[in-house]
Amino acid sequence: xTIHSLLILSRSGLLVxxxxxxxxxxxxxxxxxxxxxxxxxxxxxIKQLSPLPTKNDGISSVEDETFRLHCYQTLTxxxxxxxxxxxTENLERLLKDVYGLYCDFVMKDPFHKMxxxxxxxxxxxxxxxxxxxxxxxxxxxxxxxxxxxPYHTYFLVLGKY
Amino acid sequence: xxxxxxxxxxxxxxAFANMDKISCELFVMTxxxxxxxxxxxxxxxxxxxxxxxxxxxSIGCRLIDEFLSKSQTRNCKNxxxxxxxxxxxxxxxxxGVEGNIxxxxxxxxxxxxxxxxxxxxxxxxxxxxxxxxPSSTSDDISNCYILEIPNNPLNDxxxxxxQFKNKLIYSNILCGVIRGALEMVQLxxxxxxxxxxxxxxxxxxxxxxxxxxxxxxxxxxx
Numbered sequence: 001x002t003i004h005s006l007l008i009l010s011r012s013g014l015l016v017x018x019x020x021x022x023x024x025x026x027x028x029x030x031x032x033x034x035x036x037x038x039x040x041x042x043x044x045x046i047k048q049l050s051p052l053p054t055k056n057d058g059i060s061s062v063e064d065e066t067f068r069l070h071c072y073q074t075l076t077x078x079x080x081x082x083x084x085x086x087x088t089e090n091l092e093r094l095l096k097d098v099y100g101l102y103c104d105f106v107m108k109d110p111f112h113k114m115x116x117x118x119x120x121x122x123x124x125x126x127x128x129x130x131x132x133x134x135x136x137x138x139x140x141x142x143x144x145x146x147x148x149x150p151y152h153t154y155f156l157v158l159g160k161y
Numbered sequence: 162x163x164x165x166x167x168x169x170x171x172x173x174x175x176a177f178a179n180m181d182k183i184s185c186e187l188f189v190m191t192x193x194x195x196x197x198x199x200x201x202x203x204x205x206x207x208x209x210x211x212x213x214x215x216x217x218x219s220i221g222c223r224l225i226d227e228f229l230s231k232s233q234t235r236n237c238k239n240x241x242x243x244x245x246x247x248x249x250x251x252x253x254x255x256x257g258v259e260g261n262i263x264x265x266x267x268x269x270x271x272x273x274x275x276x277x278x279x280x281x282x283x284x285x286x287x288x289x290x291x292x293x294x295p296s297s298t299s300d301d302i303s304n305c306y307i308l309e310i311p312n313n314p315l316n317d318x319x320x321x322x323x324q325f326k327n328k329l330i331y332s333n334i335l336c337g338v339i340r341g342a343l344e345m346v347q348l349x350x351x352x353x354x355x356x357x358x359x360x361x362x363x364x365x366x367x368x369x370x371x372x373x374x375x376x377x378x379x380x381x382x383x
Contacts, residue, residue: 078226107227
């Protein structure tokens with residue numbers, strides 16, 4: 001239901017973008033760099049461990065009772081990572097949309113250099129509205145109170161528009 | 162194969178419909194102005210050619226993300242599919258035209274085909290992964306393809322003066338774009354124009370030759 005943080009890692013595993021939508025009680029911005037560094041390393045190890053000779057994308061999701069993390073790795077090696085409450089669904093869709101925004105507002109920004117932190121204001125603005133919209137859509141159907149009520153489908157439809 | 166082509170074609174159409182569009186004339190004229198300016202600045206035509214390729218490379222490095230995101234593409238099965246994807250989806254998305262792919266003989270023989278197919282196989286063909294033998298793949302998969310672009314929009318309104326005709330590769334930026342884009346997905350290729358409409362050939366042809374598949378190497382720090 002709530003998106004906590006969104007992170008973008010470059011090809012080489014550098015943290016190029018980090019945004020907390022909900023303030024984390026313990027992690028400071030610098031800690032994210034360490035956490036994502038470990039994540040990138042772990043992901044690489046997982047790739048090596050896979051018994052199939054296919055290319056795999058490393059860690060795609062991590063779940064816990066208190067939160068859930070989803071990672072979408074593009075063919076170019078970028079990693080889009082989102083953390084959210086465990087009930088949140090469709091995180092993959094959200095990350096693909098973020099990838100779309102990244103192409104439009106980061107890759108087309110002439111002042112952006114590869115492997116450098118993302119500073120584009122437009123990107124951040126668009127991201128805010130996207131996350132806001134995603135939280136709104138899933139607000140209604142996921143409230144347990146409505147799950148069994150006849151209004152459930154109605155709210156589902158309402159939530160989408 | 163024809164079904165595959167149609168599927169790619171419709172994918173290209175959808176991707177094209179989703180793109181922001183600008184006036185073709187504006188685009189073509191801007192490119193023309195760019196090339197003219199380069200010729201004025203650099204004087205040497207060979208240098209202009211390589212500069213165009215270099216510019217294309219930088220464009221390709223950034224453009225690939227948009228391509229993957231907007232066309233919803235995942236891994237390609239083999240190099241043939243990759244080239245088909247460029248011809249039917251990539252060109253359609255960014256230039257609004259479609260190209261064709263023809264098999265070609267590579268100038269120098271590199272990496273054998275079997276290594277390619279095993280490292281690049283998609284989930285679609287996971288079943289025959291380990292068993293892919295060179296004999297089964299070499300029949301239809303080559304490392305070198307010719308991309309034909311019948312209506313290259315960059316050529317519109319252009320006529321090369323006689324002193325440039327056999328030296329300037331006007332659309333060389335496309336070679337760079339292809340090279341840059343493929344390098345970002347771990348394919349090192351070599352691109353060059355073989356024929357060009359502006360040189361009185363019937364069609365624009367770009368030869369795309371696979372040199373090697375770059376592997377992400379996992380290195381120990383100590």
